[in-house]
Amino acid sequence: MKRSIVWHRRDLRLHDNTALNQALKSSDEIIPIFIFDDDILNQRQDFSPACVRFMLESLEDLEQAYLKKSVLLVFDRGKPLEVLCKLQEETGASAIFFNEDYESYAHKRDTAVSEHFKSKGVEVHASFDQLGIHPKHIRTQQNNVYTVFTPFKKTWLNSFNGIPSPEPFPKDIKSHNIKRIQLPMLEDICKASSVEPEISGGAGAAAALWQAFLAERIYHYKTQRDFPGLNATSRLSAHLRFGTISIRQLFTDIKSLLEEKTSKDKEGVETFLSELIWREFYFYILYHFPQVEFGSFKPELAGINWENNPAFFEAWKAGQTGYPIVDAGMRQLNQTGWTHNRLRMIVASFLCKDLLIDWRWGELFFMQRLIDGDLALNNGGWQWAASTGTDAQPYFRIFNPELQSKKFDPNGSFIRQFVPELAGLPDKYIHNPYSVYQKSPLMLESCGVKLGKDYPFPIVDHKIQREKALKMYKL
DNA sequence: TTTTGAGTTGTTCGA
DNA sequence: GTCGAACAACTCAAA
Numbered sequence: 001m002k003r004s005i006v007w008h009r010r011d012l013r014l015h016d017n018t019a020l021n022q023a024l025k026s027s028d029e030i031i032p033i034f035i036f037d038d039d040i041l042n043q044r045q046d047f048s049p050a051c052v053r054f055m056l057e058s059l060e061d062l063e064q065a066y067l068k069k070s071v072l073l074v075f076d077r078g079k080p081l082e083v084l085c086k087l088q089e090e091t092g093a094s095a096i097f098f099n100e101d102y103e104s105y106a107h108k109r110d111t112a113v114s115e116h117f118k119s120k121g122v123e124v125h126a127s128f129d130q131l132g133i134h135p136k137h138i139r140t141q142q143n144n145v146y147t148v149f150t151p152f153k154k155t156w157l158n159s160f161n162g163i164p165s166p167e168p169f170p171k172d173i174k175s176h177n178i179k180r181i182q183l184p185m186l187e188d189i190c191k192a193s194s195v196e197p198e199i200s201g202g203a204g205a206a207a208a209l210w211q212a213f214l215a216e217r218i219y220h221y222k223t224q225r226d227f228p229g230l231n232a233t234s235r236l237s238a239h240l241r242f243g244t245i246s247i248r249q250l251f252t253d254i255k256s257l258l259e260e261k262t263s264k265d266k267e268g269v270e271t272f273l274s275e276l277i278w279r280e281f282y283f284y285i286l287y288h289f290p291q292v293e294f295g296s297f298k299p300e301l302a303g304i305n306w307e308n309n310p311a312f313f314e315a316w317k318a319g320q321t322g323y324p325i326v327d328a329g330m331r332q333l334n335q336t337g338w339t340h341n342r343l344r345m346i347v348a349s350f351l352c353k354d355l356l357i358d359w360r361w362g363e364l365f366f367m368q369r370l371i372d373g374d375l376a377l378n379n380g381g382w383q384w385a386a387s388t389g390t391d392a393q394p395y396f397r398i399f400n401p402e403l404q405s406k407k408f409d410p411n412g413s414f415i416r417q418f419v420p421e422l423a424g425l426p427d428k429y430i431h432n433p434y435s436v437y438q439k440s441p442l443m444l445e446s447c448g449v450k451l452g453k454d455y456p457f458p459i460v461d462h463k464i465q466r467e468k469a470l471k472m473y474k475l
Numbered sequence: 476t477t478t479t480g481a482g483t484t485g486t487t488c489g490a
Numbered sequence: 491g492t493c494g495a496a497c498a499a500c501t502c503a504a505a
Contacts, residue, residue: 140503148502150482226484278483345484384483392482392501400486466486479505488496 003091003176005084006032007098008073009106011129011243012058013203014065016166018129023097029176031091032066034059035084036077040105046367049193050337051238054201054371056190058244061202071175081113091176094122099129099243102287103375130243131280132156132163132251135287145288148392152284153277165252195337197371199238206245209235214253219264222271228329228340229414234272237338237372240279250276282380285390292379295360296388304388304472307356315459316351317365319419322458324430325405326350328418335418337371342408348385349399353469354460359386387473396473398466405431421455424448434458 004027006020012034014020023030041047063073076083084096096117101110114124128134138146138155146152199205213234217224224232239245254276257269286292296302315321319330329343339347344366351362363382367373383389387396409415412430416423422430424447429436436444437451444451451457 141505142503144503146503148482151503274483342484393485396497397485403486477505480503482500482502486497488494490493490495 001029002027002095003029003031003093004095004097005087005091005093006030007080007084007096008032008034008062009098010101010241011099012055012062012201013206013244013246014062014069015169015203016246016248017099017243018127019097019099019125021167021170022125022127023095024170024173027095029174030071031074031087031093031176031178032071033074033076033083033087034062035080036075037080037109038078041077046364046373048337048368048370048373049190050195050197050369050371051241051373053190053193053195054197054199054238054337055242057201057205058203058242059201061204061244065203066173069173069175070177071173072177074178080109081116084113085116087178088117088122091178093176095125096122097125097127100126101130102135102283104290104293107290130247131283132247132276133159133280135284138284146281146284147390149278149281149390150392152281153274156277156280160251161255163251163255164248166246166249194334195369195371196335197337199235199338199371201238201242201244203244206236206239209239210245210250210253214257218257218272219268221268222265223268225271225275226342226408227414228332228343229409229411229417233340235338237374241372241374247276278380279377283376285380286376292383292389293375296386297383297390298388301386301388301473304358306358306472308358308361309355312355312459313351313357313361315456316347316355316357316362320456321350321355321460322434322456323350323401323462324412324415324419324422324433325401325409328409328415331418333366333369337369342404344381345385346399346401346404348382349397350401352386353398354401354462354465356465356468356472359383359388396470398469400462402432402462419455422449 004023006023011017011019066073074087087093098110101107110126114126117124133156137159138152140146140151146155217232220232224230236245240247254269254273258266289297316330319327319334321327326347329339329347332343333339348359348362351357352359359382363378366378370378380389384391405415411427415430422433425433426447429447433444433449433451433455434457441451449455
């Protein structure tokens with residue numbers, strides 16, 4: 001009789017779950033557990049109520065899915081190693097299965113767990129599950145690690161067809177059901193938050209989102225993905241964060257779309273695939289360069305002398321900078337726990353290169369608000385925006401918020417949704433109310449906006465800040 | 476070893 | 491308003 005513990009962490013699904021499948025194949029009975037890690041809940045600065053709420057929804061869904069198989073999912077709270085020790089002793093389990101995780105905290109935690117149980121003669125199996133291709137398998141011809149996306153992608157695509165299809169789910173699960181420990185009361189944390197997510201957790205919700213995206217929107221992804229006013233993206237980010245959908249399922253479905261002779265618009269599918277490869281790339285970077293978690297990827301940009309003006313930071317966080325597209329993005333983040341990729345870039349560029357604030361401040365704030373906050377991807381995105389990351393572009397890139405606004409929210413529909421005090425402005429004014437004010441404050445007031453009262457004056461002048469940023473970066 | 480081609484998502488300037 | 495060139499001349503990865 002072999003009894004195995006299946007430790008769920010960022011893989012809150014039954015379907016095509018590598019660790020779970022491995023455990024089922026080699027055990028007579030399994031005991032699935034999820035541990036609320038006290039170290040994370042109590043001490044981590046990057047705690048996000050929206051993210052925890054999503055996690056709780058996903059856990060409820062997972063619990064129900066197990067119940068349908070007459071399996072009880074165990075919940076406990078504490079230090080993972082202690083909780084697992086207790087469970088192993090209580091149940092006499094002879095193996096522990098979980099899926100690999102590449103963040104430094106998780107890596108340390110898992111190493112300690114592995115060493116402890118191996119020394120006690122308990123098997124430990126860490127499975128590869130989170131990505132299509134393992135970071136250790138992608139190397140340049142000289143056996144170096146890639147630091148530029150495009151050649152990485154080219155090599156990655158050579159192995160695309162080798163990514164396995166999802167494994168069919170076993171009909172029966174035999175489990176050793178132990179007394180269910182009370183689900184920790186975390187709902188209060190979520191209730192205290194004003195964030196109202198538009199995304200629900202759980203594998204069912206993930207599958208529905210993916211099917212809806214596959215049915216139509218993926219074909220328009222290339223042309224529409226950059227417009228935050230359109231519903232053009234997959235919205236799967238939080239599901240990929242918590243593993244409520246299998247990445248192999250996504251790749252397998254994409255593969256078959258690309259093989260279809262009649263596929264309407266392969267460009268949309270290919271562009272979406274490329275975004276998933278960006279995800280693979282940033283995990284790859286974190287895996288091979290774990291130091292990015294704590295500072296600049298480019299050593300020469302580690303010592304920037306940021307101004308770090310706290311008043312500017314507060315205005316940015318609150319969506320009160322006087323730049324409508326920036327404020328709309330920040331308010332979307334605050335209200336829903338999610339914001340469009342284009343907006344993430346715009347507000348990040350604005351924080352670093354207009355407000356001259358350390359990108360790590362923004363990175364942390366995003367983690368505190370996002371429903372999908374993922375260290376590898378959030379860090380990669382922020383380092384890109386701050387120009388400290390792997391971006392190979394030779395020229396210095398500073399977004400112009402007004403141009404970005406005109407280009408990607410041309411009729412201002414996104415701004416009107418999240419900055420309603422500007423809703424009365426005509427399209428041509430909404431991207432820069434201050435320039436209208438400079439010509440005629442009365443003209444602006446006739447549209448219902450008194451600057452400084454209804455909506456703030458710009459807290460900085462982009463043109464001046466741009467010059468300061470160039471100097472600060474010594475370029 | 477040296478050379479060659481190319482790099483997510485840009486902006487500004489001046490015609 | 492639109493368009494092409496300049497930005498500044500790096501670094502990576504493959505040939």
